[in-house]
Amino acid sequence: xxxxxxxxxxxxxxxxxxxxxxxxxxxxxxxxxxxxxxxxxxxxxxxxxxxxxxxxxxxxxxxxxxxxxxxxxxxxxxxxxxxxxxxxxxxxxxxxxxxxxxxxxxxxxxxxxxxxxxxxxxxxxxxxxxxxxxxxxxxxxxxxxxxxxxxxxxxxxxxxxxxxxxxxxxxxxxxxxxxxxxxxxxxxxxxxxxxxxxxxxxxxxxxxxxxxxxxxxxxxxxxxxxxxxxxxxxxxxxxxxxxxxxxxxxxxxxxxxxxxxxxxxxxxxxxxxxxxxxxxxxxxxxxxxxxxxxxxxxxxxxxxxxxxxxxxxxxxxxxxxxxxxxxxxxxxxxxxxxxxxxxxxxxxxxxxxxxxxxxxxxxxxxxxxxxxxxxxxxxxxxxxxx
Amino acid sequence: xxxxxxxxxxxxxxxxxxxxxxxxxxxxxxxxxxxxxxxxxxxxxxxxxxxxxxxxxxxxxxxxxxxxxxxxxxxxxxxxxxxxxxxxxxxxxxxxxxxxxxxxxxxxxxxxxxxxxxxxxxxxxxxxxxxxxxxxxxxxxxxxxxxxxxxxxxxxxxxxxxxxxxxxxxxxxxxxxxxxxxxxxxxxxxxxxxxxxxxxxxxxxxxxxxxxxxxxxxxxxxxxxxxxxxxxxxxxxxxxxxxxxxxxxxxxxxxxxxxxxxxxxxxxxxxxxxxxxxxxxxxxxxxxxxxxxxxxxxxxxxxxxxxxxxxxxxxxxxxxxxxxxxxxxxxxxxxxxxxxxxxxxxxxxxxxxxxxxxxxxxxxxxxxxxxxxxxxxxxxxxxxxxxxxxxxxxxxxxxxxxxxxxxxxxxxxxxxxxxxxxxxxxxxxxxxxxxxxxxxxxx
Numbered sequence: 001x002x003x004x005x006x007x008x009x010x011x012x013x014x015x016x017x018x019x020x021x022x023x024x025x026x027x028x029x030x031x032x033x034x035x036x037x038x039x040x041x042x043x044x045x046x047x048x049x050x051x052x053x054x055x056x057x058x059x060x061x062x063x064x065x066x067x068x069x070x071x072x073x074x075x076x077x078x079x080x081x082x083x084x085x086x087x088x089x090x091x092x093x094x095x096x097x098x099x100x101x102x103x104x105x106x107x108x109x110x111x112x113x114x115x116x117x118x119x120x121x122x123x124x125x126x127x128x129x130x131x132x133x134x135x136x137x138x139x140x141x142x143x144x145x146x147x148x149x150x151x152x153x154x155x156x157x158x159x160x161x162x163x164x165x166x167x168x169x170x171x172x173x174x175x176x177x178x179x180x181x182x183x184x185x186x187x188x189x190x191x192x193x194x195x196x197x198x199x200x201x202x203x204x205x206x207x208x209x210x211x212x213x214x215x216x217x218x219x220x221x222x223x224x225x226x227x228x229x230x231x232x233x234x235x236x237x238x239x240x241x242x243x244x245x246x247x248x249x250x251x252x253x254x255x256x257x258x259x260x261x262x263x264x265x266x267x268x269x270x271x272x273x274x275x276x277x278x279x280x281x282x283x284x285x286x287x288x289x290x291x292x293x294x295x296x297x298x299x300x301x302x303x304x305x306x307x308x309x310x311x312x313x314x315x316x317x318x319x320x321x322x323x324x325x326x327x328x329x330x331x332x333x334x335x336x337x338x339x340x341x342x343x344x345x346x347x348x349x350x351x352x353x354x355x356x357x358x359x360x361x362x363x364x365x366x367x368x369x370x371x372x373x374x375x376x377x378x379x380x381x382x383x384x385x386x
Numbered sequence: 387x388x389x390x391x392x393x394x395x396x397x398x399x400x401x402x403x404x405x406x407x408x409x410x411x412x413x414x415x416x417x418x419x420x421x422x423x424x425x426x427x428x429x430x431x432x433x434x435x436x437x438x439x440x441x442x443x444x445x446x447x448x449x450x451x452x453x454x455x456x457x458x459x460x461x462x463x464x465x466x467x468x469x470x471x472x473x474x475x476x477x478x479x480x481x482x483x484x485x486x487x488x489x490x491x492x493x494x495x496x497x498x499x500x501x502x503x504x505x506x507x508x509x510x511x512x513x514x515x516x517x518x519x520x521x522x523x524x525x526x527x528x529x530x531x532x533x534x535x536x537x538x539x540x541x542x543x544x545x546x547x548x549x550x551x552x553x554x555x556x557x558x559x560x561x562x563x564x565x566x567x568x569x570x571x572x573x574x575x576x577x578x579x580x581x582x583x584x585x586x587x588x589x590x591x592x593x594x595x596x597x598x599x600x601x602x603x604x605x606x607x608x609x610x611x612x613x614x615x616x617x618x619x620x621x622x623x624x625x626x627x628x629x630x631x632x633x634x635x636x637x638x639x640x641x642x643x644x645x646x647x648x649x650x651x652x653x654x655x656x657x658x659x660x661x662x663x664x665x666x667x668x669x670x671x672x673x674x675x676x677x678x679x680x681x682x683x684x685x686x687x688x689x690x691x692x693x694x695x696x697x698x699x700x701x702x703x704x705x706x707x708x709x710x711x712x713x714x715x716x717x718x719x720x721x722x723x724x725x726x727x728x729x730x731x732x733x734x735x736x737x738x739x740x741x742x743x744x745x746x747x748x749x750x751x752x753x754x755x756x757x758x759x760x761x762x763x764x765x766x767x768x769x770x771x772x773x774x775x776x777x778x779x780x781x782x783x784x785x786x787x788x789x790x791x792x793x794x795x796x797x798x799x800x801x802x803x804x805x806x807x808x809x810x811x812x813x814x815x816x817x818x819x820x821x822x823x824x825x826x827x828x829x
Contacts (some may be wrong), residue, residue, distance in 0.1 A: 054808055056759075326761055
């Protein structure tokens with residue numbers, strides 16, 4: 001018999017309802033089922049079931065996040081080296097980045113799981129796999145300079161207020177990872193905007209630590225020329241070697257993740273494609289507006305697509321099935337409006353350089369309304385059977 | 387002939403298709419009449435233990451209409467009457483004598499049929515224990531003889547993917563089939579005869595009688611799914627349906643005046659190709675199933691049948707046994723494996739890249755979780771329902787909304803539960819909602 005299985009069998013009684021650690025039963029179950037995928041016999045028909053379960057579902061999302069995670073680690077080290085005037089080789093850049101990023105991820109998972117276990121123990125329900133994704137998404141949306149206590153506070157808010165008070169995974173209205181980010185963003189603006197995007201760059205002069213979206217051109221030059229001046233050339237924006245939140249900088253890695261999600265059908269392609277279409281169309285419209293020379297309205301769709309966190313948000317945040325609409329036409333509209341709102345916020349609201357977080361949260365709130373309208377339409381098409 | 391090819395359904399290839407050869411099983415020691423696969427019945431027993439019965443003696447009737455009787459498919463003595471929890475009748479077991487002694491109801495010829503008044507025909511069918519093979523949608527209750535149906539669907543294929551092949555069932559029985567259709571014509575002018583595409587090849591002798599050819603994707607041949615795709619107005623919702631073997635029983639009963647006792651059964655197992663079997667109705671499960679590994683799950687339809695105990699008997703409507711293998715142990719890091727041997731309708735395992743026959747065991751492959759709104763159930767539902775939304779409406783006790791969303795169109799194919807990654811028992815929740823509604827309506 002498998003030795004790990006033996007350990008679990010030995011401990012089983014202590015964590016059962018009659019055991020001394022009965023309260024920690026959900027933690028034991030979660031750990032045990034992590035090692036050994038449970039497959040109880042079907043009691044009710046249908047008697048055969050698909051192999052896909054929530055553990056696999058969330059694992060595929062984590063898999064799709066691997067490119068942005070690893071690239072984020074590398075880029076964090078690379079930017080920090082660049083700021084200090086050192087030129088790092090690949091591995092030293094990756095390792096120094098990982099040294100910054102790993103603590104943020106560990107704090108996010110550790111504190112988040114504490115809340116998950118607490119709620120599961122009090123409510124006596126199993127720990128849902130949804131947090132595996134939330135705990136990874138949240139750190140990827142943060143600047144590498146974020147203080148760890150803010151990470152802890154943010155993920156606590158995201159998990160407790162964003163999810164658990166509604167009843168846990170599957171019942172939340174807003175995306176918990178974005179709720180956590182919004183909390184940190186509005187509570188600690190100093191650590192979430194301005195020159196915060198490069199780790200280890202404090203005290204170094206002559207560094208513009210802003211992100212591409214904070215750039216505006218003055219007098220006469222075009223936006224793209226100004227962007228290129230500050231290091232934000234289109235290839236840099238596309239491949240991601242620019243300062244920014246840990247996971248969002250590389251459009252390429254986000255697209256790889258989006259492709260994994262769409263091919264495996266774990267993420268809904270309607271949301272991603274709808275979002276990209278909404279962004280491109282709105283950016284084109286803004287581009288055609290007169291008198292916007294030198295601002296982000298003049299940037300055109302390609303720059304809007306590659307700069308900032310839009311691709312990260314639409315691929316990984318907006319595709320969260322719980323907070324997105326549950327009907328297919330609803331998903332197209334949902335995605336499209338996220339793209340639309342992202343550009344509108346970037347162009348029309350100077351207070352927020354980045355609009356995608358607010359666009360997604362705003363559309364999360366409207367997802368049930370979209371579903372309601374779609375269902376009313378579908379019902380009207382059915383031959384009634386009452 | 388029209389073609390119905392709904393785009394949604396179960397598209398994996400399952401292993402275990404039975405062979406098309408036919409064998410006749412030996413006479414069993416016992417037969418049983420099960421009340422477990424008869425929807426909505428409230429059985430009232432008409433016999434006691436140790437009582438002698440003939441082939442065709444009524445064993446129990448339906449309290450809601452005592453004229454609807456369930457007859458003994460053999461001659462012998464009542465060995466045991468089995469009850470389940472809350473004294474629910476499970477089955478009446480009869481120990482068979484060596485010879486059959488039939489209750490004679492008197493034959494009806496084709497010429498007689500034209501003369502026979504409607505009511506007399508209905509009474510005779512009820513008396514002969516065959517009326518109940520006519521079922522009425524959407525609740526699948528016994529057809530209401532008091533109202534005329536808008537249409538009658540004759541299903542040539544059974545509830546399971548590997549139910550008896552209509553080619554085998556109809557071989558040598560075409561006159562009875564035609565006679566059966568003539569009987570149905572007495573109730574309604576519009577008769578739909580539907581067969582799977584893959585069955586058509588062997589159905590050439592009755593090709594002219596088939597009105598609809600349906601695709602080979604489960605559950606396209608389910609009466610509820612057929613009705614959903616052909617109906618044009620709400621009045622058609624109360625269509626009747628009958629399975630081909632039941633229609634043959636009905637015809638045989640009228641023609642011979644004796645209760646028909648034989649039926650064709652398939653037994654399917656992933657790594658086995660068993661022949662079609664002609665068996666006594668209500669035959670014991672061990673006789674049909676033969677040898678199988680311990681721990682296997684036996685069902686009468688892997689998607690919408692019931693789980694059967696190995697020491698019981700085949701039910702009134704049932705024609706298939708699936709023997710599903712047991713999984714030995716929980717798999718270590720199961721959710722991280724590439725999954726070449728994990729069949730799925732999603733694309734989350736590498737198995738989706740390989741086109742081959744697959745086996746699925748009788749386990750959940752995960753644990754129940756809250757609904758995450760992923761729409762896998764909607765993507766597979768053959769009648770375009772949104773099972774997750776209906777489930778939420780039913781949980782909120784909002785039957786009105788559930789009905790508006792099309793709850794009664796549900797054909798109980800089981801695919802929503804099959805595909806749900808949160809392992810929610812959607813089929814059970816929807817079926818219970820429909821059954822409660824039906825019960826309330828009956829008052």
